[in-house]
Amino acid sequence: xxxxxxxxxxxxxxxxxxxxxxxxxxxxxxxxxxxxxxxxxxxxxxxxxxxxxxxxxxxxxxxxxxxxxxxxxxxxxxxxxxxxxxxxxxxxxxxxxxxxxxxxxxxxxxxxxxxxxxxxxxxxxxxxxxxxxxxxxxxxxxxxxxxxxxxxxxxxxxxxxxxxxxxxxxxxxxxxxxxxxxxxxxxxxxxxxxxxxxxxxxxxxxxxxxxxxxxxxxxxxxxxxxxxxxxxxxxxxxxxxxxxxxxxxxxxxxxxxxxxxxxxxxxxxxxxxxxxxxxxxxxxxxxxxxxxxxxxxxxxxxxxxxxxxxxxxxxxxxxxxxxxxxxxxxxxxxxxxxxxxxxxxxxxxxxxxxxxxxxxxxxxxxxxxxxxxxxxxxxxxxxxxxxxxxxxxxxxxxxxxxxxxxxxxxxxxxxxxxxxxxxxxxxxxxxxxxxxxxxxxxxxx
Ligand code: NAD
Numbered sequence: 001x002x003x004x005x006x007x008x009x010x011x012x013x014x015x016x017x018x019x020x021x022x023x024x025x026x027x028x029x030x031x032x033x034x035x036x037x038x039x040x041x042x043x044x045x046x047x048x049x050x051x052x053x054x055x056x057x058x059x060x061x062x063x064x065x066x067x068x069x070x071x072x073x074x075x076x077x078x079x080x081x082x083x084x085x086x087x088x089x090x091x092x093x094x095x096x097x098x099x100x101x102x103x104x105x106x107x108x109x110x111x112x113x114x115x116x117x118x119x120x121x122x123x124x125x126x127x128x129x130x131x132x133x134x135x136x137x138x139x140x141x142x143x144x145x146x147x148x149x150x151x152x153x154x155x156x157x158x159x160x161x162x163x164x165x166x167x168x169x170x171x172x173x174x175x176x177x178x179x180x181x182x183x184x185x186x187x188x189x190x191x192x193x194x195x196x197x198x199x200x201x202x203x204x205x206x207x208x209x210x211x212x213x214x215x216x217x218x219x220x221x222x223x224x225x226x227x228x229x230x231x232x233x234x235x236x237x238x239x240x241x242x243x244x245x246x247x248x249x250x251x252x253x254x255x256x257x258x259x260x261x262x263x264x265x266x267x268x269x270x271x272x273x274x275x276x277x278x279x280x281x282x283x284x285x286x287x288x289x290x291x292x293x294x295x296x297x298x299x300x301x302x303x304x305x306x307x308x309x310x311x312x313x314x315x316x317x318x319x320x321x322x323x324x325x326x327x328x329x330x331x332x333x334x335x336x337x338x339x340x341x342x343x344x345x346x347x348x349x350x351x352x353x354x355x356x357x358x359x360x361x362x363x364x365x366x367x368x369x370x371x372x373x374x375x376x377x378x379x380x381x382x383x384x385x386x387x388x389x390x391x392x393x394x395x396x397x398x399x400x401x402x403x404x405x406x407x408x409x410x411x412x413x414x415x416x417x418x419x420x421x422x423x424x425x426x427x428x429x430x431x432x433x434x435x436x437x438x439x440x441x442x443x444x445x
Contacts, residue, residue: 022101022320023050028346029361030108033422036413040440043426043433047107050100052076056146058124060139063132070126070139074147076156077103077119080432083154084120085110085370087161087190088143088172090136094123098320102161105341106370109363111425113402115374120156122147128163140168144175151176153186153381159373160190166202170195185380189373198376200391201369206240207392208368209339211399212360213245213313216407217335220358224249228311230263230333231255232303233318234283237339237366239274241317246270250313254306257283258318261306264298308332316343323348331357338362353416361418363425364406371398 030047058070073096076084086106089099099121107119124143128136150156160169173188173195185196193199200207217227229250231238234257242252251267257277262268262285269285276284285298307314307327314333316322320342323331328344328351336352337360338344344352344359352359372395379385386394402424410420 022095022097022342023104025346026101026104026342029349029418029422030426032419033426036415036419037423037426037430039426039430040434040438042438043430046080046433047078047426047429050075050077050103051079052150053096053100054147054150055096056143058139058142058146060135060142062135070124070142072122072124072143072146073099074122074150074156075099075103075120076150077107077121078429079118079120079156080436081111081118081429082116083118083152084156085115085117085159085373086119086121086156087159088122088124088164088168089161090124090126090128090163092125092127094125099123102341105363107429108422108425109367109370111428112363112406112421113367113371113374113398114428115371117157117370117374121161122158123161136168137171140164140171141175144172145179148176148179151187153184153377157186157373157377158188159370166190166192166197169197186377189376191376196376196380198372198379198391199386199388200395201372201376202236203240204372204391204395205237205339205366205369206244208371208395208399209237209241209315209337209365210244210248211368211396212365212403213337214248215400215403216360217313219407220335222312222335225251227251227313228253228267229313229315230306230309230311231315231317232261232306232322232343233257233316233340234273234277235317237369238315238317239277241315241339242270243274253311254301254309255283256301256303256306256318259283261301261303262298263301263306263309268298313337316340319343321345323352325351328352329355331355333357336360337365339366341366349416349418359416359418361421364403364417364421367402368395368399371395 054074056072058072060068062068103119103121110117169188169190170192176187177184191197227250229252231242234255246252252270254261254263262283264285308330310332312334314336317339323344325347328348335358341362406421406424409423410417
């Protein structure tokens with residue numbers, strides 16, 4: 001039963017470490033959801049802190065013979081519903097606070113999709129573009145050396161994230177198996193197919209987002225051919241989703257990457273843009289007829305301009321904190337689907353809600369990736385591998401079922417979709433935590 005509750009999310013006992021900025025911002029969503037669901041004080045207390053945070057120093061022999069020490073993190077936010085699950089991010093701006101907030105999101109994402117996992121995340125402070133391939137390999141294997149006791153197929157399962165890929169996942173699984181003296185495929189997901197990866201994993205995040213879009217937009221009477229879309233971030237998730245939407249008939253009018261974007265009001269030929277980006281590493285609107293490439297009518301835009309375009313659908317698929325209180329008043333899209341993790345700050349959320357813009361949150365929209373990671377883990381443990389059709393059909397089923405449940409919670413309680421998504425995940429987390437024993441259990445007769 002959904003009802004109001006007065007308890008604070010964060011324990012006011014000053015002997016406990018208070019959540020820091022990013023995590024505190026992430027927790028605001030939980031705070032709001034708590035108004036609409038009855039949850040035990042024990043559950044709230046547990047969810048207010050990450051369960052365990054590991055910081056490691058990773059010595060790496062560089063190609064020039066020098067030794068460099070990198071800092072890495074692995075966080076278990078909660079593991080009541082199953083072993084931790086979360087990607088490993090390589091980025092110069094990785095912080096412990098960021099990794100904790102990403103682990104917090106993973107906890108809710110796995111509960112929302114009803115995957116038997118808790119929430120975890122990892123990261124290394126590094127700019128991988130400055131390292132040779134051999135240095136990246138030594139760094140990846142070195143990271144596993146340092147966190148080996150903290151992970152495992154029944155403890156915490158790694159996966160790819162920003163600037164990590166299937167090759168790196170293969171190295172990590174291989175290193176863990178060497179340490180354990182036993183092939184342990186289930187400790188890492190997102191591996192190459194030849195090392196026990198799953199069909200469909202590489203496209204799963206975009207495909208999951210596509211299924212969510214296909215379920216909800218018809219509820220607003222949106223027809224693909226009349227629906228304009230802008231996508232920020234033309235990487236693994238953004239470019240794959242652009243292609244799926246293009247093939248389904250949506251009009252993709254703008255895409256961008258870290259260098260900037262392009263805008264063509266009549267729609268972009270996404271396969272051509274993709275081909276050009278792949279071969280030249282830049283985004284350009286191109287037509288390729290035989291060997292001739294023409295520029296279609298378009299203009300180049302900044303990433304900020306892309307976010308405020310007059311479109312029906314806006315899809316942030318790049319980084320965190322792209323829509324803040326500063327630019328939220330200028331957003332013109334009617335629907336936003338968060339493919340990136342945390343692209344909208346909690347302050348911007350309030351502004352968008354008040355302006356009637358429907359935001360479909362990251363913990364639902366980008367959950368296709370972790371869902372197929374779960375399928376990979378299941379296949380590794382069973383030794384029974386599924387076809388691409390089986391993977392996609394199971395993904396579609398899961399995304400459709402949980403999207404509909406979130407939608408129903410939002411309609412019943414007249415709340416925004418993000419809050420409904422947190423209510424849905426929180427309910428499952430609360431049930432699992434309460435089953436381990438609550439204050440009532442020990443004090444009532
Ligand atoms: P990626 O590295 O393949 O692509 C990121 C894209 O964003 C690139 O095109 C890059 O040029 C662009 N970009 C970087 N900085 C930018 C900026 N300032 N403005 C605009 N664009 C910028 O990463 P990805 O795997 O596609 O992930 C994108 C987002 O989706 C991340 O937030 C990630 O956490 C989230 N996500 C990805 C997955 C997955 O399975 N790939 C799963 C869940 C969530």
